[in-house]
Amino acid sequence: MKQQDSGDRYEIRFSGSGGQGLITAAVVFAEAVGVYDGRYVCQTQSYGPEARGGKSKAEVVISDRPIDYPKALELDLLLAMNQAACDAYFYDLKQNGILVVDSTLVEQFPTSRVIAIPFTGIARDEIGKVLVANMVALGAIGLLSGQVDLDNLEKALLARVPRGTEEMNRDALRRGIEEAGKVNLAELPRSVMNEDEE
Amino acid sequence: MPESAQTTARQLLQGNEAVVHGALAAGCRFFAGYPITPASEIAEHLSVLLPAVDGTFIQMEDEIASIGAVIGASLAGVKAMTATSGPGFSLMQENLGFACVAEVPCVIVNVMRGGPSTGLPTSPAQGDVQMARWGTHGDHPVVVLAVSSVLDSFSITVKAFNIAEKYRVPVILLSDEVVAHTREAVQLPPQNEIKVVDRIRPSMPPDWYKPYEGDNRGVPPMAAFGDGYRHHVTGLIHDEHGYPTQNRKEIESFHERMARKISRGFPDIQMTRGFHTRDAEVLVIAYGSVARSALRAVEDARSKGLKAGLLQLITLFPFPRSTVTPLLKQCRAVLVPEMNMGQISREVQRVNQCDCRIVKHNRVDGQFITPMEITRDLLKL
Numbered sequence: 001m002k003q004q005d006s007g008d009r010y011e012i013r014f015s016g017s018g019g020q021g022l023i024t025a026a027v028v029f030a031e032a033v034g035v036y037d038g039r040y041v042c043q044t045q046s047y048g049p050e051a052r053g054g055k056s057k058a059e060v061v062i063s064d065r066p067i068d069y070p071k072a073l074e075l076d077l078l079l080a081m082n083q084a085a086c087d088a089y090f091y092d093l094k095q096n097g098i099l100v101v102d103s104t105l106v107e108q109f110p111t112s113r114v115i116a117i118p119f120t121g122i123a124r125d126e127i128g129k130v131l132v133a134n135m136v137a138l139g140a141i142g143l144l145s146g147q148v149d150l151d152n153l154e155k156a157l158l159a160r161v162p163r164g165t166e167e168m169n170r171d172a173l174r175r176g177i178e179e180a181g182k183v184n185l186a187e188l189p190r191s192v193m194n195e196d197e198e
Numbered sequence: 199m200p201e202s203a204q205t206t207a208r209q210l211l212q213g214n215e216a217v218v219h220g221a222l223a224a225g226c227r228f229f230a231g232y233p234i235t236p237a238s239e240i241a242e243h244l245s246v247l248l249p250a251v252d253g254t255f256i257q258m259e260d261e262i263a264s265i266g267a268v269i270g271a272s273l274a275g276v277k278a279m280t281a282t283s284g285p286g287f288s289l290m291q292e293n294l295g296f297a298c299v300a301e302v303p304c305v306i307v308n309v310m311r312g313g314p315s316t317g318l319p320t321s322p323a324q325g326d327v328q329m330a331r332w333g334t335h336g337d338h339p340v341v342v343l344a345v346s347s348v349l350d351s352f353s354i355t356v357k358a359f360n361i362a363e364k365y366r367v368p369v370i371l372l373s374d375e376v377v378a379h380t381r382e383a384v385q386l387p388p389q390n391e392i393k394v395v396d397r398i399r400p401s402m403p404p405d406w407y408k409p410y411e412g413d414n415r416g417v418p419p420m421a422a423f424g425d426g427y428r429h430h431v432t433g434l435i436h437d438e439h440g441y442p443t444q445n446r447k448e449i450e451s452f453h454e455r456m457a458r459k460i461s462r463g464f465p466d467i468q469m470t471r472g473f474h475t476r477d478a479e480v481l482v483i484a485y486g487s488v489a490r491s492a493l494r495a496v497e498d499a500r501s502k503g504l505k506a507g508l509l510q511l512i513t514l515f516p517f518p519r520s521t522v523t524p525l526l527k528q529c530r531a532v533l534v535p536e537m538n539m540g541q542i543s544r545e546v547q548r549v550n551q552c553d554c555r556i557v558k559h560n561r562v563d564g565q566f567i568t569p570m571e572i573t574r575d576l577l578k579l
Contacts, residue, residue, distance in 0.1 A: 031210040034383025043381040068494040069569050070380045
């Protein structure tokens with residue numbers, strides 16, 4: 001059965017493993033959209049009982065109307081920061097939704113309609129800390145989703161991160177935006193999945 | 199006592215944080231608790247914010263001690279609360295009974311997670327509904343409220359304190375993992391727009407004070423320890439002076455007053471929200487986070503031509519029968535989706551005195567109920 005139309009909602013899922021900072025990235029995104037841009041937003045998450053490792057996902061639902069159901073129904077954008085998350089959540093994407101993967105950690109793509117950026121590699125080799133891979137990804141998603149004012153995204157980020165790490169986080173965010181700017185969304189192959197196949 | 203510096207700027211808050219702001223706005227100045235997922239953020243934020251308004255935060259050795267400290271603080275005249283989840287709420291049941299019988303106003307937040315026992319610490323559930331009503335032994339008055347959003351978590355927490363103070367009754371605020379951890383951008387109302395109720399203190403000379411003589415509402419004025427009104431507080435059934443009694447008339451009138459003080463307050467205590475109920479032919483009755491799924495499902499069913507409505511229960515107990523019953527007469531079928539095996543559907547069934555069909559939709563796999571599954575059931579009604 002086809003799901004109901006999610007209409008005016010834009011839905012993003014940040015997924016990977018515990019400790020990758022996916023919830024933090026989602027919170028910053030939600031704060032930029034909800035507080036700075038002034039739109040309706042719901043940010044949710046689910047994780048296992050472990051502090052690190054285990055599956056982790058965080059979602060952001062954006063709308064211009066009050067949001068009833070706070071979690072994602074059909075994803076407009078999926079960020080997968082490891083192979084397990086990519087495999088598990090790819091099928092929650094809308095037809096022609098955007099799949100963004102960390103190509104440092106995801107080796108097998110379930111589709112050719114994929115944006116592969118080595119977030120972890122960039123964080124490690126260029127910024128100098130693997131820890132900020134989430135912020136490189138956040139920058140990329142900020143641009144690719146088209147749902148947030150990028151200046152506000154940076155403001156929200158700087159207001160959330162611990163003092164002394166602002167510069168590193170800002171560099172990571174900007175590097176992600178830059179990398180995503182090289183992607184031409186219109187040139188991505190169209191999804192071959194059609195409604196009848198579901 | 200300094201006012202809490204409540205910001206009215208737009209901010210991104212979690213349900214648990216909104217409970218904290220609601221408690222502070224209602225005048226809560228004491229918290230004793232023990233951390234537990236998914237309620238920990240409440241203690242975490244209060245540990246910072248309470249001292250800033252000259253309030254007291256104590257991390258206790260366990261939940262039994264936590265509610266004990268809360269009862270003590272309230273008897274000393276301070277609005278007090280604790281927050282926990284299922285396993286901690288189980289431990290609190292004995293002292294909760296004491297708060298009921300000694301008529302100690304307090305707010306107990308239970309952020310529900312999967313149970314029983316340690317269960318599913320990070321998963322949502324609504325399995326503690328009947329326990330919130332009947333968890334402590336004996337017939338006792340208690341009020342149970344359920345929140346569904348970040349703004350609710352603020353305003354219903356204020357209301358929880360107001361009910362506790364007005365009726366001298368413990369109020370249990372049920373949240374769940376979804377509501378507790380969902381962040382939304384909200385703007386909280388300024389303090390001067392928030393209605394805050396304080397307990398009535400005795401005004402007669404101390405010698406005339408009967409600590410358990412109800413006023414015309416059945417609620418006794420409450421002296422704080424240290425006010426100069428010497429009185430005795432006990433878990434034994436007591437007379438108007440607060441001393442244990444075996445006198446059958448006194449026992450009976452005690453129980454009757456306890457029940458009456460709540461039943462007289464039904465119009466004030468029983469809160470619901472209706473969506474598209476006016477012309478509804480089928481109805482969803484939901485509460486907590488599930489009410490949000492249900493709202494979307496009802497809108498969707500309407501777009502498919504079904505005259506569906508939603509009654510969201512904010513007050514679960516005393517069960518808002520006067521709102522539910524007329525809707526049961528109006529609708530041919532009612533669907534009750536819950537993240538348990540059917541704890542409110544049995545209440546709906548209980549007040550169903552016509553041939554309205556009551557259909558359950560239960561989910562106990564640690565997953566949040568989606569709008570699609572509710573719509574699917576609605577279209578089959």
